[in-house]
Amino acid sequence: MGILFLLLILEKEEKVENRILEGIFERQRKNRLIKEIFRKTIHICSSFVPFFLKIAYWPIIGLLIFAVLFYSVCEFLHCKGYTIPVISKITEVASRKRDENRFVLGPVTLVIGILITALTLPLDFAKVGIFALSFGDGFASLVGKAIGKRMIPGTHGKTIEGSLACFIAVFISTLCCSKNVFLSLIIAFCAMMIEVLPLKDFDNVLIPVAIGWIYRFLVLVFS
DSSP states (O other), X not given: OHHHHHHHHHHHHHHHHHHHHHHHHHHHHHXXXXXXXHHHHHXXXXXXXXXXHHHSHHHHHHHHHHHHHHHHHHHHHHHTTOOOTTHHHHHHHHOOXXXXXXXXXXXXXXXXXXXXXXXXXXXXXXXXXXXXXXXXXXXHHHHHHHHOOSXXXXXXXXXXXXXXXXXXXXXXXXXXXXXXXXXXXXXXXXXXXXXXXXXXXXXXXXXXXXXXXXXHHHHHHHO
16 A cells, blocks of 8 residues: 555656656747747848849948947957946847857848848849848748747757748748749749758858849740
């Protein structure tokens, strides 16, 4: 009788421990999702850059260069232990676990990708690449973190659901620019294949540049 009573107590304690662990994991998942929403909101807001470039091209290019230099200096100082008002807090909120106590590279590669795309392509082609970065990469990460279940092997945690979200987002954004379903499907497929590569923050550079140039090439071929 005593052994049975002891087993019942141990079973109850195990259930309580499992519930506590489940609660901890759920809170961690929610915290990661909140961070990702904050990060990708910044990402998606970069879709306004082509609009501003059309209004004042060189002033916006100058502001982007200033922004990436200013951020880099602030982040370097932050890594050395200095707290920079506002900038350090934003970085802390937006940084992922892999970025803790390190230089957070994402904002730098984001701006560099936009700059290279804008400087090397006419705006009509550049905006397709920038939209692919803003919407494709942005929604891929959000959907993958929120509802992604089926992992893609060799991609460091990327999901089928996230890749499909990337495809749909890029297809819609490209279709709005090109009014061509066939071109939009090709661009969406290319963006999805690039986004799924395990490039960490460097997909911020590759996606807009590659997609912008692929779009330009396809327009020349099919025009």
